Amino acid sequence: MDLQLTGKVALVTGASAGLGRSIARLLAEEGCKLALLARRMNRLEDFAATLPASAEPLLLPEDVTDPTAAERTRDAVLARFGRCDILVNNAGGSRPQPDLGPEEVWQESMELNFHAGRRMAHAIIPAMQANKFGRIVNITGSDEPHIINAANAPNGAVHIWAKALSRQLGRDGITVNSVPPGRLRSEQIDARILPSEAARQEWAAKEVPVGFIGEPDDLGVLVTFLCSPRARYITGQVVHVDGGTHRFSH
Template identity: 50%
Template sequence: MDLNLKDRTALVTGASAGIGAGIARALAAEGVRIAITARRGEPLERLAAEIEAGGGQRPLVLTGDVTDASTVSSIVSDAAGTLGGIDILVNSAGGSRPVPLDASEEVWDEAFALNFHAIRRFAAAVLPSMQERRWGRIVNISGSMEPRALNAAMAAKAALHLWAKGLACDVAADGITVNTIAPGRINSEQILTKMYPTEEARQRFIAANIPIGYFGDPEDIAHLVAFLVSPLARYITGAVIPVDGAMRFSAH
């Protein structure tokens, strides 16, 4: 299926590994000209070289800490200046933050800075030009909304869900859609090295929680993103879409 994305432009955050890198590959394969950003420069350069070697246009690499408001502004300015505007924003930067009951204010502030405020700031920075052109796509990568322990990132992502739904209503008439994807367990650096570092741990979790029987891959998220940012998905907005192999506890 031709998604009609050739020569569109996109900014993908959190693109150094995992889901973000998978999204960058999928968009580049559709002919999208992209800018990729994350804290770590070396993985971004490797991804850019991989995409170029595969026949895609080499992505623009922009490094920076997205929890810093001035850095967000610089990234958007540099991306828009080089690409000639930003049609598509994919907010993939984020990270789990399990916390104890007595977690400090600094821990909570960092979790919200990364998992909510950075996303809000990126959207605010790209929206004026999208509104002027009367076309734009924003996709946020979120997480499970059914925690089984206290996690500051999940609280931030709950805020993200409702913010995105409200924003979707405000900009719908401008030809802009805003959607959120809630991944389950996806094979990524964070999942495989921190949460489930052994195959035994993975299989134990899968048996107890994932009816489909396996962890997903970044491409399982990336293909949905490619569709949501295409003109074909013009009537989908304000949605929170789980991609989790039926891991949702409410399904049981």
């Protein structure tokens, strides 16, 4: 299937590693030009060196929690490419707490997992509206509350905000969707949650119906499709990529 992405301009946050890197690579393989945002310039440079020349990567060393980052990013992308067709809000992270959690963790998690992506989208949307085309995909996380996790509330906030945004922007040719990953192989999962192969196999055997922990590309292929013109009738959705791990039916 031709996803009709050749020449589209995609901005991916948290693009230097893990899920963001996989998503950006797959978009490049489909012909997108890329704006890659992450805090670590050396990681961005290493990644950019692996991409096809057609991606024309623009490297943006930014911290998305800086309230001024969204406007700087928008201006840089439009100055280089003249447009921004796709935004993948990938930067974020889980914040499990052993007790109720300190105030600063809750504030930091809401800033990282909700406000940063909201600001980025609000900055980019006028350019999408001008072209009557846009794709916004938010990589979120579970809002199923197993334990106290400061990321659950902003994940839920993104899902509600994105649904409202999808209703407002649909007639502008802009779709807005959210993709919560389960435990996929990533820097965060491997380093902080399931650091050994034995731990990963044990957890998957108990918790994942398909019996294994997914790879970043398992999420990336869905995101790439949602970013394409082919996905024009899919908007306002929350699509889980978790091997069936979550227990609710919607």
